[in-house]
Amino acid sequence: MEVFIKTTIIFFFITYSRCMRSKLEEVFSWKIIDFDFPSIEKREIAIKNKSFIPENNQLMGLEVWKNKLFVSLPPWRTGLAATLAFIDLDHISEIEGKSPKLKPYPNWETHDLRNSTKGNKLANVIRLNVDHCGRLWVADRGIINIMGSRDRIHSPKIQIFDAETDEVLKVYNIPDDMINDYSFFGSIVADVSTSDCAKAYAYVSDLRANALFVYSLEQDDMWRVEHHFFHFEPLSGNYIVGDVNFQWTDGIIGISLSPEQADGYKILYFCPMSSTRLFAVSTRIIQNNTIDWSSWNNTDIYYQFEVIGNRGAFMQSTTSTIDSESGIMFYTLLCQDTIACWNPKNEYSINGQGVIARDKKTLSYPNDVKVDKNGILWVLSNRLHQFVFTGQNFSDINFRIFRVPVHEAIRGTVCEKN
Structure with a gap:
């Protein structure tokens, strides 16, 4: 050795x-991550009530589609402004320079978890993938404060957006019996037919439960794949x-x-x-x-x-x-x-x-x-x-x-x- x-x-x-x-x-x-809040006052309120703690916002994954650079920010701790955001590569101010403020994707409402039952919320995105049909795929575990109390906001799901229009195209709620308390979505990759965008699969890795989830868009169904090779080496x-x-x-x-x-x-x-x-x-x-x-x-x-x-x-x-x-x-x-x-x-x-x-x-x-x-x-x-x-x-x-x-x-x- x-x-x-x-x-x-x-x-x-x-x-x-x-x-x-x-x-x-x-x-x-x-040096530290900041967001493009609707106003200075709303940013100050968010910091005061600790719904935004800048030091706890960490970039994790990225993806690029045309003029949009998407980034994910997992909710390791409290105070996350948004778990999915983007940078408009065509419109970066000279003042911001190489450190632009992030814009929540697709909007602020999607990340407002105070009313988690209203609309299609996003709570926990680790990585993301854009397919050749211009669709952004994300897997959301639905848990926040990962390193702390692990509060569940909603059921785990796969969400698909039109990267051009920001419209939500599909939400698939992953059955609870397919995951366990330790499940943690590491990566997502979309596998799409070159001739038919409807014939698409998503593969999601679960690094804590040692499993691979396979989702068929055409069948609107998911199954769990297991194998010895998915486990860690001591x-x-x-x-x-x-x-x-x-x-x-x-x-x-x-x-x-x-x-x-x-x-x-x-x-x-x-x-x-x-x-x-x-x-x-x-x-x-x-x-x-x-x-x-x-x-x-x-x-x-x-x-x-x-x-x-x-x-x-x-x-x-x-x-x-x-x-x-x-x-x-x-x-x-x-x-x-x-x-x-x-x-x-x-x-x-x-x-x-x-x-x-x-x-x-x-x-x-x-x-x-x-x-x-x-x-x-x-x-x-x-x-x-x-x-x-x-x-x-x-x-x-x-x-x-x-x-x-x-x-x-x-x-x-x-x-x-x-």
Whole structure:
């Protein structure tokens, strides 16, 4: 094990010297998150009654559609102004510059939880996904104050918006018997037919209950997929991020889809949070709602899931995304302050992955990556380890969003070869 860890460190020392940090253009940065309240008075009232506590608002996920940059803000603690917000990329004032105020999405009313029974409320969004039909998909656990009293606002649900008009297209309430008290939605990915927007699935990872939820829009039905590979690896539950050492036991979190394969289906790649391995399964398998997924003795189905490879020690990843044109995967390496890439034509191993960027300051806790419809890679870092364990320094920059064209990102890496 000691030799393996040393090999890992040497590998990243070498690749770091080749990495150009300037590849990533820093688009936005914040010391602390603020919102575009309707008026100064309403903001002051919100702060006074503690419905808005700026220090408790943390960026987590991102997505881009045309001129809208969507961001999610999980309700880790109280005082969350909105769990889903956006930035209008075409209208950013010179005064705000690189630290614009966030606009609740789709409006303030959706996040007013004082009357949770009125309208389609949003309480807890972790990550989000926009499909090629221009629909924004979010999974909402319905629980706030996650690190405290865990108050339930509403039933867990999937909500779909028209990203162009901001209209609510669909709300699917997830049956209570499909989740448990520990359920925590890590990621959501939409899988949509290239020719028919109605033929769509959503895959939602539950990192605490070690499950994958599959929702069919056409059937308006959901089923729960279970597998051994969704669980954490005991030897990968130790994290060292910056000067913070902690232990987590989170299961399946990062999920991403390959381009369509010859059989018309895609490959769903996934990894548990506390793991250094990448796994895969054909969407042909998980779209089959006749399988008894609760059976732990289904050998035929067990072998439909594959182990793709191992990244190496202390290379846990929070999430991944795949460029639909090249098929290249981009992902975070939490303990390495790194954004990495993998070309499926290469072996998935220490030497088979490339480094896009690595920086212990600006990429401290890289938390989300997305490739938009124009082939631009977007990256978000948020120093979440400090927020959870040691406290953030709000006189310093804590949140950053970067971008880089995919072809520039992979230039000079092993991901560009073959």
